[in-house]
Amino acid sequence: MSTPLNIIFAGTPDFAAQHLAALINSHHNIVAVYCPPDKPAGRGKKLTACATKVLATEHHLPVEQPENFKESTAQQTLANYNADIMVVVAYGLLLPEVILTTPKLGCINVHGSLLPKWRGAAPIQRSLEAGDTETGVTIMQMDKGLDTGDMILKSISEIETTDTSASLYEKLAILGPNALLETLDIMADSNFDAKQHNIAQDNDEATYAHKLDKAEAELDWNLDALVLDRKIRAYIPWPVAQFTFTETNEKQHRIRVWSAKAEQYSGNDMVGTILSADKTGILVATENSAIRLLKLQLPGKKPLAIAELLNGRSEWFQVGNNINGKS
Structure with missing residues (x-):
C-alpha cells in the first residue's frame, strides 16, 4: 500500500460525490472539500447544497465554498491546508495557475473522456452523439489550459448501441473512482517521476465537447x-x-x-x-x-x-x- 496522501477534493454533482466516497473509504486523508456556494432550488428557491457538500458534511469533513479563487484570502486558505494534492472532479470553477501549483503534487482532474478527444463541458454526450464505440476516463495533471494537461492514466469503457448519457454516466461513475485511486497510488510512490510517467496530449487529435444547448x-x-x-x-x-x-x-x-x-x-x-x-x-x-x-x-x-x-x-x-x- 502506498503512503497516504493529504488531499483537497473539489467537485459538485453526484458524479463527483461518488469519487469523494471512494476517497473517504481509502487510506488517504481528506483535509478539505471544495464545492460551489449553495444555490437556490425548487419552487421555494431554498438554498440547497450540492451532492459533494452533502456527503462531506455527513462525514464531518471541512467544507470550503469560495465564489472563485481571485481573492488572495481564498488562495491562502487553500494553501493553509498544506495538501499533497488536489483532486478535481466536475467542480465547475476555473482554477488559476497559483492554485494549480499550490499542492506539492499539483492538481489532478478526472475527465469523462479518452483525452485528447472531447475536451470540454459535455464529453459523455458528445461521444454518444458522434457515434464513438468507446469512451472512458482520463486522469490528467491540470494546467492552465482547458483539459490540456499531461495524462497520468486512462481507463476505457465500451459504448453500447443502447447507452444513453445517463447509463454511460453511471458506467464512468464506477470506472472513475477506481482509476483515481490507482492514480493516487502511482503518484504516492516515492519513485514517481511525472516527467517520465505522464504522457503529453497530441493537440492535433483533440476534439471539443461543447456545452449542451436546449x-x-x-x-x-x-x-x-x-x-x-x-x-x-x-x-x-x-x-x-x-x-x-x-x-x-x-x-x-x-x-x-x-x-x-x-x-x-x-x-x-x-x-x-x-x-x-x-x-x-x-x-x-x-x-x-x-x-x-x-x-x-x-x-x-x-x-x-x-x-x-x-x-x-x-x-x-x-x-x-x-x-x-x-x-
Whole structure:
C-alpha cells in the first residue's frame, strides 16, 4: 500500500460525490472539500447544497465554498491546508495557475473522456452523439489550459448501441473512482517521476465537447435515423430530444422522445411521414431510413410507451400524416 496522501477534493454533482466516497473509504486523508456556494432550488428557491457538500458534511469533513479563487484570502486558505494534492472532479470553477501549483503534487482532474478527444463541458454526450464505440476516463495533471494537461492514466469503457448519457454516466461513475485511486497510488510512490510517467496530449487529435444547448434538442427528421437515434440517447436525461406537434387548431405541443430505434427503410415517403403507428412504436420516415419512436412524453405528463400513448392520442399519429401534425 502506498503512503497516504493529504488531499483537497473539489467537485459538485453526484458524479463527483461518488469519487469523494471512494476517497473517504481509502487510506488517504481528506483535509478539505471544495464545492460551489449553495444555490437556490425548487419552487421555494431554498438554498440547497450540492451532492459533494452533502456527503462531506455527513462525514464531518471541512467544507470550503469560495465564489472563485481571485481573492488572495481564498488562495491562502487553500494553501493553509498544506495538501499533497488536489483532486478535481466536475467542480465547475476555473482554477488559476497559483492554485494549480499550490499542492506539492499539483492538481489532478478526472475527465469523462479518452483525452485528447472531447475536451470540454459535455464529453459523455458528445461521444454518444458522434457515434464513438468507446469512451472512458482520463486522469490528467491540470494546467492552465482547458483539459490540456499531461495524462497520468486512462481507463476505457465500451459504448453500447443502447447507452444513453445517463447509463454511460453511471458506467464512468464506477470506472472513475477506481482509476483515481490507482492514480493516487502511482503518484504516492516515492519513485514517481511525472516527467517520465505522464504522457503529453497530441493537440492535433483533440476534439471539443461543447456545452449542451436546449435548442439542439429539436429533432430534424431530415437527418439519417442513426444520427437521430444517437442524439436522442445523448440528450437523456437533459435536455431530452423533442419535436413540436401542431394540432388542427394551431395549438402546439412539445413532445419529448425518451426512446427510439433506427430502422432500415427504402421507401420514398417525405421525411417526417408516419409510416406506421401501433403498439410496436411510431415509425417515421427520415433521410434514407426510418426511426421507430418507442416512448414519448406529452407536456405535463409522464413518459409513456407508444401503446399507452396511442390509447388516448391515436388521432395525432395517423399513418400518412406528418409527425409534426399541421404545418
